Amino acid sequence: MKAGVLLLFAAAASAQVDPDRILHADREPGNWLTYSRTYNGQRYSPLTEITAANAGQLRAAWAYQIQQPGKFSTSPIAIDDILYITEPGGEVVALDGLTGRPVWRYGRRPPSDLHACCGSANRGLAVLNDLLFVGTLDSHLLAIDLHTGKLRWDTVVADYRAGHAITAAPLAFGDKVVIGIAGGEFGIRGFLDAYDAKTGRRVWRFWTVPGPDEAGHETWQGESWKTGGASTWITGSYDPTLNLIYWGTGNPGPDYNGDDRHGDNLYSCSLVALDADTGKLRWHFQFTPHDLNDWDSTHVPMLVDANGRKVVVVADRNGFYYVLDRATGEYLRGEPFGKQTWASGLDAKGRPVRLPDTEPTPEGRVVYPGFHGVTNWFSPSFSPLTGLVYVAVREEPAYFVKEKESHKPGQWFSGGNPRGVPKVEPTGSIRALEQATGKLVWEFPLKSPPWAGLMATAGGVVFGGSSEGLFYALDAANGKPLWHFGTGAPIFANPVSFLVNGRQHVAIAAGNALFAFALPKPLP
């Protein structure tokens, strides 16, 4: 009896995800405890059962079909054989990792008059102690009981009727939950928020568009800052030693027409480093000053320690790969990593040198990359094993048309109408870049521009997805294809890996299902 009580207690305790467990995520490689698995944003799995030599034998273990269709983009959290996922409308489901069977479900029907620019999507959860955190399309932040799926608190982050939405996975650490906001096509003023994980009370807010009397305000013309965009819709990274969080920001508003927002438009299209306790700005680096092409810098920044230097690397929508000192924000290096026709290069401080006649016009102009960038929100990956940065690359121009548009709260406010370019078939690839230099090491061609992220593993494999619905494994060293599986629908998601009963699984959302794969069980 006593032993039974102790056992129960132990099980309950292990199901708690205290902050230390996430800080030391590498101590439990079989779990996936935060959006990118570790706070450094690398989306790298230390698991080694699946290797370049045996990946060709991967088999589907199970699939879970979601209940409400949408853009299924969840990045599962995996804790001790249970997966926690979000469905596109913000529903949260706990799945048995062995079978894919749901064990509880939290359903919340969003209102019908939403302002998500690009359809219903939710990219995942954060976990801390016994709570899961999820943002909703109507801009609430919810805390859900990890064990039962019941709502524990519900905080309104912003008014969705004014164009706000939440699609990103929150980032939880210490006693806080940080959440970003979407709405850059609706003339919102962007911000990043931190909430008390226990109560849901707001701890700090950092406005990504500075108000009057704040540094950077002078980079906005007149009242344009009020509708300046610079949303924060992709999960950032965290350096516990420096106590800084790193977060990418979105396009300035209106997207394609800068006539009424002359200036650099800080801190749009930037990486900001914020004090994790206070939300105060430590430094910023702007990738695309005065953006006119919707090249958000909402990417997962990857924190890498290399040659004794703490750096952060970003492969940006604008076509350049950047290496920055993450303590100071100092620009160390930048190189093109995909097709772009808008800049002749970067100057000594990393500022792009825009070519003449590349801005959108009323008649329209063709520029590479298009409005979806050389890459997009989906995650890059870094393997400490190979020293390579893996990026899913889009090669797709757009015909950028500028239009005059006035702002009405809650209404579309993009100042233009970009289109595809006739007779140019968009394409894409997976590229492996040398981390320190950005030099291309290998490339795996895709038929269409990808919408899926990457995950490198200690087994020497890179997993990715394609817009034709293929989930595939590449050799991390040379890009050689090892295995693929046709899921039957375009993939808009990031892969993860975890252990179930000690066996390595990889999983990805595709179409309306989450697919899990593993090696065949050895014969008894």
Place this chain on the structure above:
Amino acid sequence: MRCCALGLLAVLLSAQTPRELYVVRCAGCHGPAGEGSRGPALRVAALQRANDLDSLTTLLRSGIPGTEMAAVAASEVADPALRALAAYVLGLRTNSGEASGGRLNRGEELFRTKGKCLGCHRVNGEGSASGPDLSEIGRQRDPQWLRRAVTEPESAIYDSFGGYRWTILIPDNYLLVEIATRSGEHLTGSRLNEDAFSIQIRDGEGRIRSFLKSEIAELRKRWGKSPMPSYKNAFSTAELDDLVGYLAGLRGLR
């Protein structure tokens, strides 16, 4: 923000004149002037599903389930603007007489005999499937387009890419490809689909063939090329009128 900025959506709210709404919401599939492309032509005598203002407005609001025709949400286009768009679309219709002054029987005869069109095309279950099936071509394309397709086939290759698509389920642009397999087979066909690991084509005999790229020694994509010859000098002007008249009358199942 936006992962995924989208021109189409952008338009919804910014462009509200009927013409602007048409360009952003409809032209991608129905052609800039309603001549048709991936979707049916609208510059026809009568639309397939709705020919009065109320029905078409309702149809636009609800979309057509099971097709690519999406619903227009009220949050994107308000009722008055949608009604104006419906009126604009109805105004694209032609007088039925414009379709052609040609003689339909003569056109069909030319299609079957002198043109040998069934050697590559299929109509109502007859003919080869190596080229596009023309059973419904009269409601997909207008007569001017059809005339150009017969005289300058390469100018009429469908362009999949001008109208932005987030993902491309089927490229449907009849891209001409030449394949040399590692086992020594050489063949030419039109691409039906492709991904990073495989390609599906329809060969000259109309058969669907699928190849893993690992089996292919050389894959050439002949952008802008069509296997169809020009019939500009093959037919007299009167014969062309007859042929186009026949094609414009191909409306599929009624």
